[in-house]
Amino acid sequence: LADPLNNLSHAQLERGDPEEAAASLRRALHLVRVNQGLYSPSQLPLLRQLITLYRDHGEYAALGDVYSYYYRVSGAARGPLDEARLRTALDYLAWERQLFATRQDGEQRAHLLRAYKAGRDLLLDAEDAPWPLYHELAMSQLRNLYLIMGDRELTVGMGDEATRAERELAALQKTAYSKGRKLLETCLTKAGDAPPRQRAEIHRELGDWFHWNGQLMSAEKEYAAVFELLEEAGEQALLSRWFDEPMELPAKEDLWPLIHEYNDKTPALVQASYEVSRKGDARRVEASTGAEADAWQARRIRAMLRDTHFRPRIGRSGPEAGPRVTRHYRLIAIP
Secondary structure (H helix, E strand, O other), X not given: XXXXXXXXXXXXXXXXXXXXXXXXXXXXXXXXXXXXXXXXXXXXXXXXXXXXXHHXXXXXXXXXXXXXXXXXXXXXXXXXXXXXXXXXXXXXXHHHHHHHHHOOOOOHHHHHHHHHHHHHXXXXXXXXXXXXXXHHHHHHHHHHHHHHHHOOOOOOOOOOOOOHHHHHHHHHHHHHHHHHHHHHHHHHHHXXXXXXXXXXXXHHHHHHHHHHOOOHHHHHHHHHHHHHHHHHOOOHHHHHHHHOOOEEOOOOOOOOOOOOOOOOOOOOOEEEEEEEOOOOEEEEEEEEOOOHHHHHHHHHHHHHHHHOEEEOXXXXXXXXXXXXXXXXXXXXXXX
16 A cells, blocks of 8 residues: 555645645555564655655654654664765754754754764764764764854753753753864874875864864964975965965854755845954954845844854964955845
C-alpha cells in the first residue's frame, strides 16, 4: 500500500494540495514502519520527499521533526565517520541551524541544542577520521558555538518556567568560549604538516574566535601567525582577500542556508556604508533603500550592523581602522 499512497501524494501535489500530499506520505511511512521496522532504510526515499515538500512550502516546524528522524534512519548519527556520513550529517546540522533561525514559537532553541549535541557526538566518532573530514565537522560545530554565544544571555533558575533546551543552553553559554578555543587548538594539532594555507585558515579562525570574544591580544597573535605562514608560502593575494577589508564575524558565508520566502514578503536590497574601528565596532553607519516603504528594513539593518562584531582590517603590524566600506544586505526573513 505504500507505493499507491506515494503515487497519490504526487497527484495531490500536482493539483495544488500540499497538505493532503503530506498526509499521504505520512500514511505511507507509517505502513513501512509497521511492516519493516522503525528505522528501516526503505523509509529514506519517502522521508526525502516529505522533507522537500515541507521545505518548499515553508512548513519549518514539521520539517524539524522529519529531518531529525531522517538523520537517525540514515545511519549518519552513528558509526565510523566517512565521506557519505559526513555529507548527510553536515546537511542535517545546517538545517537545524536554519530552523533555529526561522521558528519564532518558543521551540527554536531545541534545534540549536540538537545541532550542538549531534556535532559533539560526531566529533567523538571522528577522533581517528582523516584530517579533512574532522576539520569540516569541527567548523560546523564552531558555527553552533557562535550561535549559542550570540543568542541573548539565558539566565534560568531552578524555579523558572524554562524549556529544557534553554536550561542546557544557558549552561553551555558559560563554557562555549573555552569549548571553541579547545576545538580550534585540536584542529591545529591534527593539521600537523598540512599545507600552509590550511594551517593559516585555522589560525585565522582562532583569531576570529578570540576577537569575537574580546580577547584582542590573543587574536593579534593568531593573525600574525597567518601572515607568517602565507608570506612564506607566497600567498600575498590570499592575505589581501582575507585581511584588506573588515569582515563581519563569524565570517561564515554558509552559516545560514538559503531561507525560502514563503510569506510573499520580499526583503529589500539595503545599501549600507560604515567604518570599522580597530576593536571591530561599526561606526558612522548609514543605510538606505530605493523605496520609502522599505525604509524600516534599512533601519533594522543599520541597528544590526551597530550590534555586529567585525574583524577589522588587519595589517602586518596588527588591526587597523580601515577606510569606509559600502556593502549590500538583505534580511533573511521578514515576519
